[in-house]
Amino acid sequence: MKKCIAEFIGTFTLVLIGCGTAMLTGCDHWGGYMLTAFAFGLTIVGMAYAVGNISGCHINPAVSLGCLLSGRMSAKDFISYVIAQCLGAFAGAEVLSLIFHMSDKPDLTGGYGSNGLGGVNDNIGAGLIVEVLLTFIFVFVILGVTSPKQSHGSFGGVVIGFTLVLVHILGIGFTGTSVNPARSLGPAIAAAIGGNSSPLEDVWVFIVAPLVGAALAAIVYKVLESEDVKE
Numbered sequence: 245m246k247k248c249i250a251e252f253i254g255t256f257t258l259v260l261i262g263c264g265t266a267m268l269t270g271c272d273h274w275g276g277y278m279l280t281a282f283a284f285g286l287t288i289v290g291m292a293y294a295v296g297n298i299s300g301c302h303i304n305p306a307v308s309l310g311c312l313l314s315g316r317m318s319a320k321d322f323i324s325y326v327i328a329q330c331l332g333a334f335a336g337a338e339v340l341s342l343i344f345h346m347s348d349k350p351d352l353t354g355g356y357g358s359n360g361l362g363g364v365n366d367n368i369g370a371g372l373i374v375e376v377l378l379t380f381i382f383v384f385v386i387l388g389v390t391s392p393k394q395s396h397g398s399f400g401g402v403v404i405g406f407t408l409v410l411v412h413i414l415g416i417g418f419t420g421t422s423v424n425p426a427r428s429l430g431p432a433i434a435a436a437i438g439g440n441s442s443p444l445e446d447v448w449v450f451i452v453a454p455l456v457g458a459a460l461a462a463i464v465y466k467v468l469e470s471e472d473v474k475e
Contacts, residue, residue: 248324250295252332254303255426259336261287263357263431267340270352271416280416285409292401300390301401304424305329306458310383313462316390326426333430341434355435358443359420359428359450371419371446372453378411379423379457380464387465422450423457 265283269276292301300317302308305326312322337356344351364370385407389400408423415421422428428450432443 247299247321248328250299250301251303251325251328252335254291254295254299254301255329255332255430256336256339257291258284258287258303258424259333259357259427259430260339262427263337263353264340264343266357266420267344267351267353268349271420272352277416278413281409281412281421284412284421285405285407287405288408289401289405292404296401299325303329303332303426304454305426306379306424306454307383307386309455310387310458310462313459314387314466329426330429333426334433335430337431337434338437340431341438353420355440355443356431356438357420358431358435359422359447360443361419361446361449363416363418363420368446368449371449374415374418375422375450375453376457376460378415378421379454380461382407382411382423383458383461384465387461391469393469419450423454425451425454 262280262284266276266280269279271277271280288301288303291303295301300311302311302325308317308322308325308329311317312319317325340356343349361368361371364374386404389403411423412421415423428447432447435441435443
């Protein structure tokens with residue numbers, strides 16, 4: 245239960261800060277683009293040191309899937325983590341909805357920071373490729389940094405956080421950068437409740453692609469890390 249609460253808080257914070265920054269800036273100009281990328285990445289850095297010792301700070305079903313396939317967590321924990329992550333993301337989006345309505349601030353994304361395919365001209369194939377590749381890179385780095393065979397000391401959270409900044413710098417212009425099914429699903433549902441159902445139409449892309457990318461990362465990393473692989 246403590247691990248699930250930690251995952252809920254972590255994902256709640258990720259959506260609150262990351263999507264909230266996107267809503268304020270709209271990501272239509274360079275400054276807003278970079279602020280949003282750093283908002284997501286720096287939130288991961290903070291949460292890594294806040295709840296990493298409790299739950300591992302996955303706060304992302306794709307990361308949890310990578311850990312599951314790598315043998316680092318049980319199926320039971322995986323299911324409970326994903327539920328907590330999705331609930332946290334939805335709660336974060338709903339709090340953003342409340343704050344923006346109370347303050348009369350315009351949501352410059354139009355959907356509580358939801359992901360979309362507009363950056364790839366509604367091309368589902370391009371969106372899938374972008375999300376698979378970026379999630380592969382993100383989860384691949386996480387598996388390497390957190391491997392018991394590595395010794396990164398207290399710098400692991402920084403490496404992971406700045407890797408998320410890295411993938412956002414490329415991905416925002418194409419899909420808004422998901423690499424996290426919970427982060428996409430929560431705002432999409434909140435937007436639908438608020439009367440904008442369009443984010444839900446493409447949300448499956450941001451669920452399927454990150455999970456595929458994470459699975460590929462786990463498989464590739466496991467093969468490369470295997471002691472049976474000779475240099």
